[in-house]
Amino acid sequence: MNKSKIVVAITIGLMSFMMIYIMMVQINIVNEYDGEEIEIMREAELKTTLAAYKEKYEEANNELIDTKAKIEEYKKDEKTEEDAIKLLEEEVEEANMLLGKTDVKGQGIIITLDNGEEEGIELTSISTEDLVELINELKLAGAEAISINEKRIIATSDIAEVGYSAIRLINNERTTAPYIIKAIGDIKYLQSALNIKGGYVDSALAYGHKIKIETQENMTIEKYKKDITMDYVKK
Amino acid sequence: MIIFAIAIGCLVGIMLGINAPAVSYIYSDYLAIAIIAALDSVFGGITATLKEKFDFKVFVSGFFGNAILSMLLILLGKKLNVDIYLAAVVVFVGRMFNNLTMIRRFYLEKWDNLMKLKEQVKQEKSNQTKTEK
Numbered sequence: 001m002n003k004s005k006i007v008v009a010i011t012i013g014l015m016s017f018m019m020i021y022i023m024m025v026q027i028n029i030v031n032e033y034d035g036e037e038i039e040i041m042r043e044a045e046l047k048t049t050l051a052a053y054k055e056k057y058e059e060a061n062n063e064l065i066d067t068k069a070k071i072e073e074y075k076k077d078e079k080t081e082e083d084a085i086k087l088l089e090e091e092v093e094e095a096n097m098l099l100g101k102t103d104v105k106g107q108g109i110i111i112t113l114d115n116g117e118e119e120g121i122e123l124t125s126i127s128t129e130d131l132v133e134l135i136n137e138l139k140l141a142g143a144e145a146i147s148i149n150e151k152r153i154i155a156t157s158d159i160a161e162v163g164y165s166a167i168r169l170i171n172n173e174r175t176t177a178p179y180i181i182k183a184i185g186d187i188k189y190l191q192s193a194l195n196i197k198g199g200y201v202d203s204a205l206a207y208g209h210k211i212k213i214e215t216q217e218n219m220t221i222e223k224y225k226k227d228i229t230m231d232y233v234k235k
Numbered sequence: 236m237i238i239f240a241i242a243i244g245c246l247v248g249i250m251l252g253i254n255a256p257a258v259s260y261i262y263s264d265y266l267a268i269a270i271i272a273a274l275d276s277v278f279g280g281i282t283a284t285l286k287e288k289f290d291f292k293v294f295v296s297g298f299f300g301n302a303i304l305s306m307l308l309i310l311l312g313k314k315l316n317v318d319i320y321l322a323a324v325v326v327f328v329g330r331m332f333n334n335l336t337m338i339r340r341f342y343l344e345k346w347d348n349l350m351k352l353k354e355q356v357k358q359e360k361s362n363q364t365k366t367e368k
Binding site: 025028 | 249
């Protein structure tokens with residue numbers, strides 16, 4: 001009698017334990033999925049929502065495709081713009097080169113011009129006219145870049161004398177003999193233009209100047225070092 | 236002693252159940268119906284006890300049998316695409332309400348009887364005092 005009662009009590013205890021345990025598990029599950037709409041829905045509802053989502057997805061996908069196409073277009077535009085910028089840059093560089101604002105390299109000749117000397121006494125000094133003439137000759141022979149004592153000759157360059165002294169102004173900078181004149185251009189033309197009979201070399205020698213002509217395959221002429229400004233010229 | 240056993244069972248169940256591992260949501264239907272069936276058995280058992288018709292074997296077999304059978308029925312319902320668990324819930328909860336009504340009535344009758352008894356005792360007492368006077 002007592003034994004069977006104990007068995008009953010234990011069984012009922014176990015049963016209540018199982019029931020409460022399962023209840024707690026279920027509560028846990030419900031809590032975990034609480035707020036998730038999708039779990040409460042019926043199958044039909046789920047189907048309709050699924051269809052709605054599919055539609056939305058398709059719309060979004062189409063939009064995405066459109067946007068991608070647009071981006072592609074923009075990229076193309078950008079590319080053409082970049083090309084234009086590159087072209088402009090190239091043009092600017094070329095213009096700078098023509099102006100003399102960049103260092104340039106190439107084949108050319110180096111002329112060393114000095115006052116004639118005889119036993120330490122200067123015979124004749126080189127005048128600005130000599131220099132101007134030389135530069136004109138070089139330009140005539142197709143020189144593309146010229147410098148005198150590393151002073152680049154550009155469109156606005158000046159070659160002037162300071163009084164009757166030996167100082168010459170080139171680009172408003174002082175310099176004296178000897179003059180090293182570099183010119184980039186066709187070596188043959190330049191040399192023959194200077195060496196022609198009755199040409200510059202002849203006349204320079206006749207005046208008693210020292211003149212020496214060298215050729216160089218790859219030489220550098222430095223850029224014009226000042227700013228090129230225009231205060232009065234207007235468009 | 237039985238009440239003690241129930242209390243211990245409930246306490247241990249809560250303590251272990253709070254940290255119970257999460258089961259997939261798919262099984263929540265089965266667990267819910269098993270709980271409802273077990274509760275129905277519990278209330279049935281209480282009613283039977285009150286009516287002094289309680290049979291331990293019937294109670295235990297009903298507790299487990301109903302739970303397992305209802306779970307199987309739900310499985311069948313899922314296979315046949317019928318919401319059988321709705322029917323099971325209706326039946327079990329309906330029976331639970333019936334049992335609860337019976338329990339309530341039993342205690343109400345008891346209460347009434349107690350009140351009547353008290354009044355009788357009072358009346359008897361007053362009668363006694365009257366006769367004494």
